[in-house]
Amino acid sequence: MWEYGGYAGKFLRLDMTNKKASTVPLTKEMARLHLGGNGFGAKILYNELKPGIDPLGPENKYVFASGPIQGTMVPTAGRSGVFTKSPLNGLFFDAYGGGSFGPEMKYAGWDAVIVEGQAESPTYVTVYDDKVEFKDASHLWGKYTFETQEIIKKDLNEPKAQIACIGPAGEKLVRFACTIWGARAAGRGGNGAVLGSKKLKALVIRGTNDVEVPNVDEFLKTVSEQYAKILANPGTGKALPSLGTPGVTTVQNQLGILGTRNWQTEVFEGTEKISGTAMRERLVVKDKGCMACPIYCTKLVHVKSGPYAGTIDEGPEYETIFAFGSNCGVDSLEMIAKADRLSDDIGVDTISAGAVISFAMECYEKGILSKEEVDGLDLKFGNQEALIQMMHKFGTREGVGDLLAEGAARAAKKIGKGSEKYAITIKDIENAGHSPRGMKGYCLGMATSTRGGSHQDGRPTGERVGKFDRKILDGKPEYAMGTQRTTTLQDSMCVCRMTEGIYGLTEVTNDHLNMINVVTGMNLKLPELVDITDRIWNVERSFNCREGARREHDVQAIRFMTEPIPDGPSKGMYSPKDELEMLKDKYYELRGWDKTTGIPTKDTLKRLSLNKQAEDLYK
Amino acid sequence: MKFFSHLRYATGMKETDMEIDDGEMLIKLIERLIQKFGSNFEDRIKDKETGTLAPFLIMVGQEEISSVNGDLNHRLSNGDVVSLLDPVGGG
Numbered sequence: 001m002w003e004y005g006g007y008a009g010k011f012l013r014l015d016m017t018n019k020k021a022s023t024v025p026l027t028k029e030m031a032r033l034h035l036g037g038n039g040f041g042a043k044i045l046y047n048e049l050k051p052g053i054d055p056l057g058p059e060n061k062y063v064f065a066s067g068p069i070q071g072t073m074v075p076t077a078g079r080s081g082v083f084t085k086s087p088l089n090g091l092f093f094d095a096y097g098g099g100s101f102g103p104e105m106k107y108a109g110w111d112a113v114i115v116e117g118q119a120e121s122p123t124y125v126t127v128y129d130d131k132v133e134f135k136d137a138s139h140l141w142g143k144y145t146f147e148t149q150e151i152i153k154k155d156l157n158e159p160k161a162q163i164a165c166i167g168p169a170g171e172k173l174v175r176f177a178c179t180i181w182g183a184r185a186a187g188r189g190g191n192g193a194v195l196g197s198k199k200l201k202a203l204v205i206r207g208t209n210d211v212e213v214p215n216v217d218e219f220l221k222t223v224s225e226q227y228a229k230i231l232a233n234p235g236t237g238k239a240l241p242s243l244g245t246p247g248v249t250t251v252q253n254q255l256g257i258l259g260t261r262n263w264q265t266e267v268f269e270g271t272e273k274i275s276g277t278a279m280r281e282r283l284v285v286k287d288k289g290c291m292a293c294p295i296y297c298t299k300l301v302h303v304k305s306g307p308y309a310g311t312i313d314e315g316p317e318y319e320t321i322f323a324f325g326s327n328c329g330v331d332s333l334e335m336i337a338k339a340d341r342l343s344d345d346i347g348v349d350t351i352s353a354g355a356v357i358s359f360a361m362e363c364y365e366k367g368i369l370s371k372e373e374v375d376g377l378d379l380k381f382g383n384q385e386a387l388i389q390m391m392h393k394f395g396t397r398e399g400v401g402d403l404l405a406e407g408a409a410r411a412a413k414k415i416g417k418g419s420e421k422y423a424i425t426i427k428d429i430e431n432a433g434h435s436p437r438g439m440k441g442y443c444l445g446m447a448t449s450t451r452g453g454s455h456q457d458g459r460p461t462g463e464r465v466g467k468f469d470r471k472i473l474d475g476k477p478e479y480a481m482g483t484q485r486t487t488t489l490q491d492s493m494c495v496c497r498m499t500e501g502i503y504g505l506t507e508v509t510n511d512h513l514n515m516i517n518v519v520t521g522m523n524l525k526l527p528e529l530v531d532i533t534d535r536i537w538n539v540e541r542s543f544n545c546r547e548g549a550r551r552e553h554d555v556q557a558i559r560f561m562t563e564p565i566p567d568g569p570s571k572g573m574y575s576p577k578d579e580l581e582m583l584k585d586k587y588y589e590l591r592g593w594d595k596t597t598g599i600p601t602k603d604t605l606k607r608l609s610l611n612k613q614a615e616d617l618y619k
Numbered sequence: 620m621k622f623f624s625h626l627r628y629a630t631g632m633k634e635t636d637m638e639i640d641d642g643e644m645l646i647k648l649i650e651r652l653i654q655k656f657g658s659n660f661e662d663r664i665k666d667k668e669t670g671t672l673a674p675f676l677i678m679v680g681q682e683e684i685s686s687v688n689g690d691l692n693h694r695l696s697n698g699d700v701v702s703l704l705d706p707v708g709g710g
Contacts, residue, residue: 233668235673243624277625465676469683
């Protein structure tokens with residue numbers, strides 16, 4: 001065992017320019033202060049990237065990282081993350097995927113893989129334990145992600161290898177391209193374009209090492225308790241196994257917070273046709289689980305008839321049903337499954353892809369984009385055929401696909417004519433499928449988050465299930481900070497959001513602590529763990545502040561701050577800017593950030609042992 | 620009564636009419652639903668380890684009532700539409 005349990009004890013550095021691999025030892029201090037996952041990603045990128053660099057240039061880096069629990073049977077430890085400077089907004093971005101890529105990386109003996117530089121020609125890299133090889137990927141360039149993985153497995157005779165790869169969208173530098181391993185996506189923020197810029201088509205990993213823990217009996221006891229809790233809980237023991245995340249679709253609509261037609265309203269008349277129940281009855285052929293997970297929330301679907309017959313897809317998840325369904329005015333689950341499968345094949349984030357199309361649909365219906373400007377497509381809400389054609393254009397950047405491949409915020413700037421207010425983005429990241437207008441705490445959590453338009457920092461769950469009143473302002477700065485602490489911790493452990501109701505929804509708990517201690521033997525105390533989450537959050541914040549992000553960037557999409565929800569159960573709700581600014585004052589105070597600038601204060605940074613950040617931000 | 624998401628599995632229906640005494644408390648209605656639909660329904664709204672209601676929203680008309688910190692003694696009237704939403708995290 002390394003100094004602590006769970007860790008491999010070293011990082012792999014891949015220099016794509018010179019095709020060289022090297023080893024970076026993991027230090028005890030790094031593990032103890034930054035834990036893993038986003039802690040490693042943020043620390044590495046903060047230290048190694050110069051501010052102002054081009055996200056798609058050779059100076060940017062891309063980090064695959066796991067936490068200490070990956071490779072063990074801690075529930076949902078199959079997850080792992082990727083970290084880079086986002087091509088959508090030039091800020092720190094982290095994205096995560098399930099499956100078993102992260103554990104395999106650990107079995108190969110690596111806690112993280114740092115990809116840097118830029119190859120001259122398409123390349124893929126194989127990592128078999130300590131043996132690393134750079135290989136020609138010319139024959140793979142242009143291939144879809146699933147085909148890429150199949151070819152590599154066959155060529156190498158390695159059917160059990162884990163392969164992270166990009167599709168044509170990553171190669172074409174589509175700014176919301178993603179990374180795919182198996183059929184799971186590290187979806188958001190455009191990380192696939194960063195791999196494309198480095199001409200790294202795929203990273204192949206196979207490992208034979210063990211992951212060790214200090215006391216196996218104690219470990220098994222703690223983990224067994226968590227499995228029992230998961231199975232006893234109605235959400236993780238019944239709801240998610242039955243319907244997966246699509247189960248929330250009808251609930252969102254019933255509350256009047258289901259983004260519809262580019263968020264012009266939040267009630268969708270076709271909800272019953274795209275519900276989790278409808279998907280289960282019509283399309284689901286198999287339930288599937290990630291490594292070390294008893295929930296089995298993934299639904300394998302098969303479209304058996306109609307224009308999309310033959311489509312086989314892992315998913316779609318709720319976010320995808322929102323993005324290609326209600327938000328594009330589409331009530332066909334079959335088309336949504338087709339668009340989801342295409343997203344995985346091409347290698348784009350389903351949330352941003354759907355959001356960019358819904359943005360274009362609103363521009364088209366309002367006469368801002370003409371039929372000629374959208375390549376002759378009748379891009380009205382609900383036009384399924386046009387939507388599928390748009391998806392193909394992302395993979396080729398042909399015609400209007402080239403404009404929209406830049407993401408909604410950049411496209412709006414190019415289009416002009418007032419289209420900016422129809423780009424539903426926060427920090428230039430397209431908004432996920434939860435309503436900032438209809439949930440006050442989530443709204444603040446998102447606005448102040450590192451990732452902007454992602455639902456993974458500010459969280460909707462506490463308000464959606466009624467633990468917190470979604471309509472009131474009282475306590476929402478505390479709620480926003482609490483949920484951000486738990487998401488930060490979950491992302492440093494690399495555990496799945498499905499367990500948030502088990503391990504802790506709005507606070508760091510002894511459940512989190514016990515799992516980390518039983519794996520690592522660090523014997524952390526709860527306040528130390530809270531400090532770890534705050535340290536990671538402040539490194540991410542410092543990265544963004546160093547790039548120029550300030551208080552004025554912690555805002556919502558224009559529509560959410562100016563247009564009340566027009567109808568339905570949440571009619572009249574929105575987030576006026578003065579209300580948001582008032583909540584931010586209190587939030588910054590809780591965080592120890594300067595109220596004028598939004599930068600963490602020097603005292604806050606020093607308290608968290610972030611002396612370099614304090615020096616950089618207060619020169 | 621309106622059921623959403625996986626509660627439709629436990630009940631086998633999207634909605635149903637329930638006879639109530641005028642002024643019956645909401646918690647009483649939930650207990651009667653558990654009796655009517657059995658353990659498969661109960662396991663979908665209560666934690667099996669703790670025996671307590673999981674957090675979820677109940678709508679009476681347009682009013683939202685939390686299962687964990689709302690007024691479960693809310694008095695129902697004939698004609699009320701009661702919607703049971705879903706105790707699911709994630710997404």
